[in-house]
Amino acid sequence: MIQEKGSLSIHTENIFPIIKKWLYSEKDIFIRELISNSADAISKLKKLAAMGEARLEDDFRPRIEVIVDKEKQTLSINDNGIGMTDEEVRKYINQIAFSGAKDFIEKYHGKTDDQQIIGHFGLGFYSSFMVSERVSIDTLSYREGAEAVHWESSGDTEYAMEPSDRRERGTLVTLKLDKDSQEFLDTWKLREIVKKYFEFLPYEIFLKEIPEKDQGKEKTETPINDTNPLWLKNPKDCTDEEYRKFYHQVFTDFNDPLFWIHINMDYPFNMKGIIYFPRLRHEFDTVQGKIKLYYNQVFVADNIKEVIPEFLLMLKGCLDCPDLPLNVSRSFLQNEGYVQKISAHITKKVADKLQLLFKKDREGYNKYWDDIHPFVKFGCMREDKFYDRVSDIIVYKTIHDKYVTLDEYLEPQKGKEEKRVYYVSDTRQQAQYIKMFKDNNLDAVILNSLIDPHFIGFMESRLDKVKFVCIDADIAGAIRDEGREPEEKEKKDLLEKAEKLFREAASRDNLKVSVESLKNETMPAIILLDEQSRRFREMSKTFGNTINPDLFPVEETLVLNLSNPLIRDIIRLYEDQDKKSDALFAAGYVYDLAVLNHKQLDPERMAKFIEKSNELLRRMTKTEAQSA
Ligand SMILES: Nc1ncnc2c1ncn2[C@@H]1O[C@H](COP(=O)(O)OP(=O)(O)OP(=O)(O)O)[C@@H](O)[C@H]1O
Secondary structure (H helix, E strand, O other), X not given: OXXXXXXXXXXXXXXXXXXXHHXXXXXXXXXXXXXXXXXXXXXXXXXXXXXXXXXXXXXXXXXXXXXXXXXXXXEEEEEOOOOOOHHHHHHHHHHHHHHHHHHHHHHHOOOOOHHHEOOOOOOHHHHHXXXXXXXXXXXXXXXXXXXXXXXXXXXXXXXXXXXXXXXXXXXXXXXXXXXHHHHHHOHHHHHHHHHHXXXXXXXXXXXXXXXXXXXXXXXXXXXXXOOOOHHHOOHHHOOHHHHHHHHHHHHOOOOOXXXXXXXXXXXXXXXXXXXXXXXXXXXXXXXXXXXXXXXXXEEEEEOOOOOOOHHHHHOEEEEEOOOOOOOOEHHHHHHOHHHHHHHHHHHHHHHHHHHHHHHHOHHHHHXXXXXXHHHHHHHHHHOHHHHHHHHHHOEEEEOOOOEEEXXXXXXXXXXXXXXXEEEEOOXXXXXXXXXXXXHOOOOOEEOOOOOHHHHXXXXXXXXXXXXXXXXXXXXXXXXXXXXXXXXXXXXXXXXXXXXXXXXHHHOOOOOEXXXXXXXXXXXXXXXXXXXXXXXXXXXXXXXXXXXXXXHOOOOEEEEEEOOOHHHHHHHHHHHOHHHHHHHHHHHHHHHHHHHHOOOOOOHHHHHHHHHHHHHHHHHHHHHHHHHO
């Protein structure tokens, strides 16, 4: 060919500043575009060879090179793919690539949300001008008798074409980086970017620096990428060690995952990947999950909510979905039937895995539960289908350190019209109540994590005639000793007197008081909290009200235990004018102890309580000393 100069058919001057600005936050996408082009060029060549339309060398190995020349300030991408003839350069580069950029701008200009466009930007080759003063191409087509072509442009409307001295089939794109983009000469940074998008590209990528370091030395070349990610391997042939290693490598998490699911399907659509259940160090870790989406082994993005059910984003994994229509907008994806099928399939796979673990290794499943419960609960609340598949294997940790399903927990209440699940929402604050339950051989489950107030509400909405009741709320029914209950008249009389006495002693006119004969004799009184108002307060905490718990006061009832002789004695003392002050002293003390059982006393009350305790000791020793 003879030397040729020309003008590009579009007004690139207008486009240029817009694209540059738009790309500012994601400058490195030009690398993705150029390497993608090289990978496409190799795929096309392989396809043609398979059809018998191109001849490959016997020792052909697909290869992409990223070459840095710090002296010349150039960054080049070289491949041994299909190459281009001069006609093709005219067509694909001069016309298509540049008009592609124009289409792109027309479509997306003004959209501030980069996330509108997934993965493929359609900006292609043109994006190389975002970082370059000048871009050149040296290419030799696979076609027999083709001549190599050199093309060059500075990103304005002018280009130049002439013969090239390239001898090998394939394409070399060289960018003379502009002064604002010198960071792309940093091989460490380049390696990071290439790894981000192409860690699992099926063709080997090599990073080279010119002049080569350690010249003359015998070298073994190692590609930057892993051309055979584990998800492509048949699950039957993968070892646990390989799964763990892959997890460490991809997520740079040194902890081992709990377990994993290998997805490997070809029909009715193509999807491969591995999803891991990470170990949680604390509850808030859950938000740090990561599902990486790939398209034919090229990374697209992390955590695309439109493709992956939201609750699965708490897990970690890689999913390769070559059938995804990735060059479309997110809003379109949401309505795509294919995407819904992917979502449904992953949900089913995860539920199946949990069911399998539960059935085959209940012990192991119980051990995992502390790590996986936020995920399972969140999943149930988010996806009806997931709930339907796992509702029978939701387990609850009990105060006896066992893990039981709801059916197992409710077994002793079989035949009862309304069933109750007693739960602990704070193991420290409710320690006394737990002890009381244990002493009476009763069981309660522990639901003390952030998600649990929501989960309890959710479960009640799903279950007919099952109520969740906190261990410090309305439990008198569970621990009442029916055999010891006094006559109704006597009980009414006692209640009237006790109400008067304890309201006066606690200085609270509206204190709710009840009298019961409890199975447990040791405790004179306990405080019960109204379940509804307590739940309201818990919920307000999860919505950020941690500052003032008194904003939502919780209704309390002081339950006096008639099985403990102290209560009747105090009531009797109260009726004796001479002993009234002693009765008030003792009643106030009993009340304070009951309150202390489930929460801290406010500072003023605490100071008084200590004063009273000291007085009590003094009274005790004084009587002892007098009688001695
Ligand atoms: N390394 C290469 N080897 C062979 N042909 C190439 C190479 N790079 C670009 N081309 C040709 O130039 C065309 C335009 O490239 P460009 O990157 O602008 O768009 P695209 O790859 O077709 O689309 P998009 O990047 O939007 O997915 C390509 O379709 C291809 O035919």
